[in-house]
Amino acid sequence: MKINISKIIIFSFVTFFLSIFWLGLKKDNNYNTKNIIGNKISNFQLPSIYNNKFISEEDLKENKFTLINFFASWCAPCRAEHQYLLNLSNRNREIKILGINFKDKKNNAISFLNELGDPYNSVAEDIDGKASILFGIYGIPESILINEELVIIKKIVGPIDPKQYDEILQLIQ
Amino acid sequence: MLSNIGEILVFLILASSFLIIYNAYIDIKIRNQVVKRMIYNLSLFQITFTILCFFTLIIGFVNSDFSLINVYENSHTTKPLFYKIAGTWGNHEGSLLLWINILVLFSFLFLVFNFKHNKKFRLYTLIIQNILIIGFIIFLLLNSNPFSLIYPVPFEGLGLNPILQDPALAIHPPLLYIGFVGCSIYFSAAMASMLSEYKGKEFALSIKSWVQISWCFQTLGITVGSIWAYYELGWGGFWFWDPVENASLLPWFAITALMHSVMVLEKRNSLYAWVIILCLLTFILSVTGTFLVRSGILNSVHTFASDPSRGIYILLFLGLMIFTSLIIFFKKYKKESYNFNLKTRETFILVNNWFMAFFLVTVLVGILYPIFLDVVADIKISVGPPFYNIVIIPLIVPFLFLMTVGPQFKWINSQKVKFYQTLFFFFGAVIINLFIYYFFGSYSILTNLIFIVAIFLILQCFLDAKQSMYKKKIFEYPRIISHFGFGLLILCIGINHQYSLEEDFNLQVGESKKINNYEIYFKNIKIEQNKNYQSVIGNFKLTDLKKNLIQYLNPEIRVYSDPETLTYEAAIKSKITSDFYLTMSNVSRSEYYNIKFQNKPFMIWIWISAFIIALGGFVQLMLKKNEN
Amino acid sequence: MKFKKIIIIYIFLFSTLYADENNLELIKIYKNLRCLICQGQSIADSNSDFASTVKLVVQDQVKEGKSKEEIYDFLISKYGEWIVYQPTFTKTNFLLWAIPYLLLAFGGIVIYFLVRKNKYNKSN
Numbered sequence: 066m067k068i069n070i071s072k073i074i075i076f077s078f079v080t081f082f083l084s085i086f087w088l089g090l091k092k093d094n095n096y097n098t099k100n101i102i103g104n105k106i107s108n109f110q111l112p113s114i115y116n117n118k119f120i121s122e123e124d125l126k127e128n129k130f131t132l133i134n135f136f137a138s139w140c141a142p143c144r145a146e147h148q149y150l151l152n153l154s155n156r157n158r159e160i161k162i163l164g165i166n167f168k169d170k171k172n173n174a175i176s177f178l179n180e181l182g183d184p185y186n187s188v189a190e191d192i193d194g195k196a197s198i199l200f201g202i203y204g205i206p207e208s209i210l211i212n213e214e215l216v217i218i219k220k221i222v223g224p225i226d227p228k229q230y231d232e233i234l235q236l237i238q
Numbered sequence: 239m240l241s242n243i244g245e246i247l248v249f250l251i252l253a254s255s256f257l258i259i260y261n262a263y264i265d266i267k268i269r270n271q272v273v274k275r276m277i278y279n280l281s282l283f284q285i286t287f288t289i290l291c292f293f294t295l296i297i298g299f300v301n302s303d304f305s306l307i308n309v310y311e312n313s314h315t316t317k318p319l320f321y322k323i324a325g326t327w328g329n330h331e332g333s334l335l336l337w338i339n340i341l342v343l344f345s346f347l348f349l350v351f352n353f354k355h356n357k358k359f360r361l362y363t364l365i366i367q368n369i370l371i372i373g374f375i376i377f378l379l380l381n382s383n384p385f386s387l388i389y390p391v392p393f394e395g396l397g398l399n400p401i402l403q404d405p406a407l408a409i410h411p412p413l414l415y416i417g418f419v420g421c422s423i424y425f426s427a428a429m430a431s432m433l434s435e436y437k438g439k440e441f442a443l444s445i446k447s448w449v450q451i452s453w454c455f456q457t458l459g460i461t462v463g464s465i466w467a468y469y470e471l472g473w474g475g476f477w478f479w480d481p482v483e484n485a486s487l488l489p490w491f492a493i494t495a496l497m498h499s500v501m502v503l504e505k506r507n508s509l510y511a512w513v514i515i516l517c518l519l520t521f522i523l524s525v526t527g528t529f530l531v532r533s534g535i536l537n538s539v540h541t542f543a544s545d546p547s548r549g550i551y552i553l554l555f556l557g558l559m560i561f562t563s564l565i566i567f568f569k570k571y572k573k574e575s576y577n578f579n580l581k582t583r584e585t586f587i588l589v590n591n592w593f594m595a596f597f598l599v600t601v602l603v604g605i606l607y608p609i610f611l612d613v614v615a616d617i618k619i620s621v622g623p624p625f626y627n628i629v630i631i632p633l634i635v636p637f638l639f640l641m642t643v644g645p646q647f648k649w650i651n652s653q654k655v656k657f658y659q660t661l662f663f664f665f666g667a668v669i670i671n672l673f674i675y676y677f678f679g680s681y682s683i684l685t686n687l688i689f690i691v692a693i694f695l696i697l698q699c700f701l702d703a704k705q706s707m708y709k710k711k712i713f714e715y716p717r718i719i720s721h722f723g724f725g726l727l728i729l730c731i732g733i734n735h736q737y738s739l740e741e742d743f744n745l746q747v748g749e750s751k752k753i754n755n756y757e758i759y760f761k762n763i764k765i766e767q768n769k770n771y772q773s774v775i776g777n778f779k780l781t782d783l784k785k786n787l788i789q790y791l792n793p794e795i796r797v798y799s800d801p802e803t804l805t806y807e808a809a810i811k812s813k814i815t816s817d818f819y820l821t822m823s824n825v826s827r828s829e830y831y832n833i834k835f836q837n838k839p840f841m842i843w844i845w846i847s848a849f850i851i852a853l854g855g856f857v858q859l860m861l862k863k864n865e866n
Numbered sequence: 867m868k869f870k871k872i873i874i875i876y877i878f879l880f881s882t883l884y885a886d887e888n889n890l891e892l893i894k895i896y897k898n899l900r901c902l903i904c905q906g907q908s909i910a911d912s913n914s915d916f917a918s919t920v921k922l923v924v925q926d927q928v929k930e931g932k933s934k935e936e937i938y939d940f941l942i943s944k945y946g947e948w949i950v951y952q953p954t955f956t957k958t959n960f961l962l963w964a965i966p967y968l969l970l971a972f973g974g975i976v977i978y979f980l981v982r983k984n985k986y987n988k989s990n
Contacts, residue, residue, distance in 0.1 A: 072568055079564065082606075083557050086529065090549045091607040094537040094617070096902045100946040107944075139827065168827065168915075194919040195926065201944040203902045203916050367965065473911035480906055538906040576980050585981055592973040602968040606955075607962045617958060620900050622908070622951025629966050740893050742921070753889075806913060823913035833917060 098201060098220045105215050106133075107199050109187035114171055120163070120189045122215055128161040130237045134185075134208045135197060137169040138177035143206045146224035147181045153230075154184035159237045164188040167197055167205050210236060240298045240594065241306055244385035247291035250377045251342065255286040255368040262361040262368075271357050273349070277364070281346045288342040292326075292335055293385055299326045305391045308332060308384040312397035315456075316770065324408035324711065325397060330532060330548070331384035333411055336804040338378065340419040341371045348423050348448065355436070355444045361428030363423070370422055373558075377551050391585065397864075400771065400798055400805055406466035410459060415487060417456025418528075421489060421521040423448050428517035429563060437510050442503035445517070447862055449500055453493045454855035460486050461848040470806040472837045474740070474819045479626045482540035484601045485527030491601070492520040495594035505649050506584055511574060512591070518563045525556050535609060593637045600629050632684060634728060638691035641721060642698045667694035681736050688732050690718045695725030704849030713861065720854025726847035730840045739837040744830040751833075755784040758820075758835060771798045776822045776831065778809070793822040817841040895924055895934055897950050899941065908951065 070071060110121045127130045136143040149218040153160055164185035171190065178188075191197055200209060201220075210219040210233060218236055221229050258280045265274045295308070299322045304310040312329040313322055327336045345367040378384075401407075423447045431441045463486070464476040477483060496516040502509045530536055533549025578585050604621045611617050643660065671689045675681065699722035706714040741753045745817055750759040761777040774795040781788050791809035798805070811818040819836040877934035901917050909917045909924075920941075927937050941949050953959045 075564065076561075079560050083553065083560075085606070085610050085613050086535070086549075086553055088545050088613040090533055090537045090553070092535075092609075092612050094535060096948055098946075101944070104943075168919075193922055194915075195923050198919060198923045198941075198944060203945070473907075475911070478906075540906070578981050580981050585977075588977050588980065592970075592977055595973055596966060596970045599969045603962060603965045607959075611958065615958065619947045619953055619959065620949070620951050621953055621962065622898070622900070624898055624952030625962075628952070629963075633970075741889055742893060742896065807961070825918060826915055832913065 075224045096203075098222060101201050101220055102217055104217050106209070106211055106217060109196055109199055111165065111191060111196055114166055114174055114188040114190045120187055124187070125161075125163065125211065125215060126213060129158075129213055130160040131211050132160060132162045132208055132233070133165060133200065133203050133211065134162060135165050135167050135200075136190075137167045137205055138173040139169065140167075140205050142224040144181065146206055146226075147184070149225045149230045151182050152182035153233065154186075156237070157186075160233075161186040164198065165200075166190045167202075168192065168194045239386045240294055240303055240760050241387050244291055244294045244306075245383075246299075247287050247294060248289045248375060248379065248385070248635065249286055251291065251338070252372065252379075254280050254287065255372050255375070258284065259365050259368050262365050266358050266361045273357055273360060277347070277361075277492075281349055281364075285342050285346040288339050292339050295332060296323055296326045296334060299323060299825065302395065304393070304395055305387055305389070306384070307386045307388040310388055310392050310395050310397075312395070314395040314397055317397075317403065320405075321403045321408065325402070327411050327415075328402050328407070328490075329397075330545075331378070331382045333415070334378050334382050335384055335720060336412065337417055338371060338374050339420050340415055341367065341374060341422055344420055344423040344448070345371065348427070351447075352444050355440060356434060358434040359427075359430050359436035359444070362433045363426045366426035366429045367423060370426065370559075373555050374610065377555065381547060396801065400803065401470065401799065403563075404466060404470050406462050406469065408414065410462045410466055411464055414459030417452045417454075417459050417493070418486070418489060418524045420448065420452030420455065421493065421524050424452075424517045425521035425559075425563075428514045429566060432514065432566050435570075438507045439504050441510070442500050444498050444514065446504065447859060449493060449497050450855055450859055450862075453490075453497050454852050454859070456486070456490050456493060457848070457852040457855065460490060461845065461852070464848075465845055468841070469808075469810060472806045472821050474808070474838065475820070476751075479601075479604070479623045480540060481536040481538045481605050482531050484605050485530050486645075487601055488523045488527060488598060491594045491598040491706065492516055494524055495591040495598075496520060498590050502584045502587050506577070508576060508584065509580075509588075510864055511571060511697075514567065518567070522556070522560055522563070525552065525559065528803060529553055529556055530605065535640070536605075548833075552653050581647055582649050582651065583644065583649050586647060589640050589644065593633065593640075596633060597630060600626065610624065631688070635684070635687045635691050638695050638725065638728060641724070642691070642695040645702070645717060645721070659701075660698070663697045664690075664694055667691070668696055685732060685736055688728065692725045692729035692732065696722060716854045716858035716861065718854075719857055720851050723847045723850030723852075723854060727844065727851065730843040730847055734838055734840050734844060737839045741833075741835045743835075744825060745833050745834055746829050746831070751835075753835065755782060756835075756837070757781045757783060758833070760831070760833075771796045773797070774824075778822075778833075780818065782819075785805065789818065791818060791820045793820050795822065795824065812842055815839065891934075892925065892928060895928070895937060896921060898938070899924075899953055901947050902945065902949065 083205050106122060110119050112118075113120055132150075132153060150162060154162055160238070162185050164187070166188060168191070174188070174190070178185075189196075197203075197205075206224050208221040208225060209217055210221075211217055218227075219233065225233075258277060260281065261274065261277050263278060268274075295306075297303075298306050298309045299313050302309065302313060302322070304313075308329065308331045312332070313325045317325065326332045345364060348367070349360060349364055351381075353813050364512045427441075427445050427448075431437060436444075460483075463483070468474070468476040496513065499516060500512050501510050503513050529549060529552040531538075531540070532544065533552060534544025534546060535549060537809065578588070592832040604625055608619050608621055611619055646656065646660065667690045670693050671686060674689060675686065699718050700716065702718045703722075706712070706718065739754060740752070740755075742753055745751060745758075745760045747763055750757055752758075757780075759779040759781070761779050764775045764777065765773060766773050774797070776793050776795075778791045778793070779788060780791055789811060791811065793809040796805045796807060806821055806823055809818075809820040816837055816839040819832045819834075819838060823832045824830075825832050893910055897908050899909040899920060901907045901909055901912035901914055903914055903916050904912050909920050924937060927940070932940075938952075939949050942954070947954060954964055955963065
């Protein structure tokens with residue numbers, strides 16, 4: 066009887082382990098940012114790229130939705146998503162866009178925006194990149210969609226693609 | 239052409255496996271003590287086909303025959319000959335063929351060298367081993383065929399990855415596989431032992447050398463892998479508790495426990511069931527390790543290019559192996575009685591197994607827990623060096639202590655231990671430790687304890703060596719050598735960890751940085767064009783202000799064009815007393831370079847002590863050979 | 867005489883040793899942080915852009931006087947538990963920390979009974 070119980074336990078353990086391996090094969094072993102959805106963004110204060118004023122999270126509270134987009138003039142994929150940002154900038158009533166210029170030179174950023182168009186309601190600069198850590202950013206381009214309570218409702222890693230653009234439109238209705 | 243030859247040979251190996259199994263099965267029924275001549279011949283054919291098959295693949299690499307996809311993906315015409323050959327086993331498909339080679343080789347050698355043992359046992363071992371061989375061949379043919387063709391035939395190969403062109407990395411897989419795959423033979427032997435009821439001391443003697451061989455090579459394989467990581471990967475460390483590293487460590491713990499338990503089975507005819515469990519567990523852990531490494535389930539700097547279909551197949555194979563061995567074990571298990579006195583060698587060997595089990599479970603849980611959590615709760619966590627260090631290191635203290643005291647006891651009967659002598663050495667170790675503490679810089683209580691027990695082990699080994707030479711007890715030498723190596727290893731790692739100097743800072747050309755009694759002056763940057771890469775070489779002047787010594791260190795950043803990779807070559811100056819380690823990487827869009835400077839005491843001794851550990855095992859094998 | 871020789875050898879071998887506290891703490895923190903875009907490297911070992919940014923942030927926080935735990939908590943709140951190599955001591959990770967010690971206790975009990983059984987046999 067004693068042996069039978071240990072047999073059952075051992076067989077169950079082995080089956081359990083093998084199933085974990087089986088299911089684990091289907092999972093992606095890379096990092097993802099699913100966990101920050103639902104968090105509030107932290108307080109920040111960054112200088113504007115155009116003047117001496119500072120931009121903080123207070124300024125975003127007046128917006129129904131804000132898309133915070135990290136970009137740089139030296140970043141090639143940022144050019145790929147720029148069209149979607151311009152499209153979104155046409156929906157000024159529903160959504161405002163804050164651009165954060167990451168590890169870049171002011172003049173290069175301004176030329177970049179002059180060349181491709183400026184979709185941003187305001188642009189802040191993050192010269193050493195340290196502010197990006199406050200937002201949970203780990204590469205560019207990355208974008209965070211927040212509501213008027215400053216709660217994160219969507220996170221996009223990499224350039225915005227058509228599918229994510231549609232999802233943003235859905236969320237800001 | 240090569241592809242045809244290779245595949246035909248694979249089918250021949252497969253055919254010989256089936257024939258061997260069939261003939262062995264028939265021969266078992268014949269009640270005599272002589273294995274049929276035919277079976278020896280079939281085995282000989284099998285090993286011949288296998289070696290020829292591997293040789294065929296090597297020729298493919300040496301001739302840069304890009305009609306074979308495997309050669310195309312992993313080789314290049316401009317690769318030096320040595321690395322072309324090493325490229326054969328430096329990829330998934332080729333290494334699988336190497337696995338099969340070792341499985342067949344050990345199958346053949348076990349059959350031939352164990353002629354003194356029971357016929358039924360030997361034949362069952364052969365059958366089980368060949369079932370394993372068939373399993374791997376089917377995997378090879380269906381999923382990972384190194385002889386697959388590609389058409390049209392490319393002119394040049396893809397495989398010029400510079401990181402893989404290193405001597406240590408070339409020999410690391412064969413060494414490690416002899417360890418990993420060598421376990422298969424005593425897995426089969428354990429199954430055979432249960433099926434043929436060939437137990438006890440005789441069984442222990444039949445597998446003893448094989449356990450020893452796989453242990454030696456596993457130790458060597460892990461050591462060489464660490465050496466490669468230190469000299470090539472540019473982070474200055476030698477063990478990262480990376481999942482792939484851990485996958486090689488798991489069998490090592492099991493083999494070490496088995497190696498010790500086999501002694502108890504041989505000397506006292508006890509612990510049979512436990513030895514069987516360990517034999518089965520070791521190869522199961524090897525295959526589990528292979529699964530973890532090659533299926534892409536883990537995130538690691540070491541991973542092979544991964545492919546989930548491989549994972550599914552290996553998992554099925556693993557499942558079959560585990561369930562079959564469990565079923566047979568439960569069917570044949572008989573309760574044993576144990577006759578262990580407290581103060582005897584066998585009890586201390588049990589203690590060794592206890593600690594090995596602890597270390598094994600710690601590493602296993604560390605690897606598996608993130609997978610478990612991800613699957614069950616969709617939470618991603620990381621388990622890295624801090625976890626393993628916090629759990630394992632404190633237990634090293636009692637482990638080393640018991641390792642020193644344990645071998646002082648004899649078999650079977652408790653005896654009065656040389657208490658005062660042992661106490662004297664222990665105090666000697668304490669004093670030496672205090673000496674280090676006061677003269678060279680203080681450290682934590684835990685480190686104190688580790689130094690004390692490591693020195694204690696070393697001193698005791700010196701005394702044992704002297705006494706063994708005096709009493710001409712040469713059979714103690716292997717144990718003394720390996721245990722001494724282990725104590726030295728822990729001591730050197732402790733000193734290295736405690737007294738390492740590490741700095742991470744940014745410098746521009748022309749700037750200097752002062753760290754303790756060293757000054758590093760970033761003299762200049764040189765750009766060189768080599769055959770297949772462009773290198774940015776930093777020239778650093780290192781001044782030891784205390785001793786007024788000047789050295790030059792030249793780390794490199796290499797830009798390869800084909801394939802487009804960037805590697806960072808560390809500047810390493812290895813001396814008897816310490817190593818200097820300097821790496822340089824450029825900070826994007828800036829004139830600054832990020833510099834990591836390390837001074838690492840006793841690095842060379844870490845490698846030397848690891849080799850000494852393996853040496854003990856080889857001495858044991860030599861002694862056994864002379865005995866015969 | 868032998869003792870003197872040993873002392874001289876030790877002084878020679880150990881003369882390169884030197885313990886340094888300040889920067890080792892910083893590097894210890896780097897070693898516990900995982901580079902999110904690399905395949906299994908810590909912030910200390912990685913040469914990536916992300917690693918250098920995180921190093922700057924950690925340096926700032928250390929200068930502000932934050933403790934190691936506060937820095938880890940901060941980064942975990944931004945990036946999740948994946949970013950630290952030392953698993954946290956929470957309910958989710960309880961099994962991870964407990965299992966090795968449970969096994970140690972279990973093994974100890976097994977050995978105790980194996981050896982104790984014999985004491986009874988002997989006295990019989």
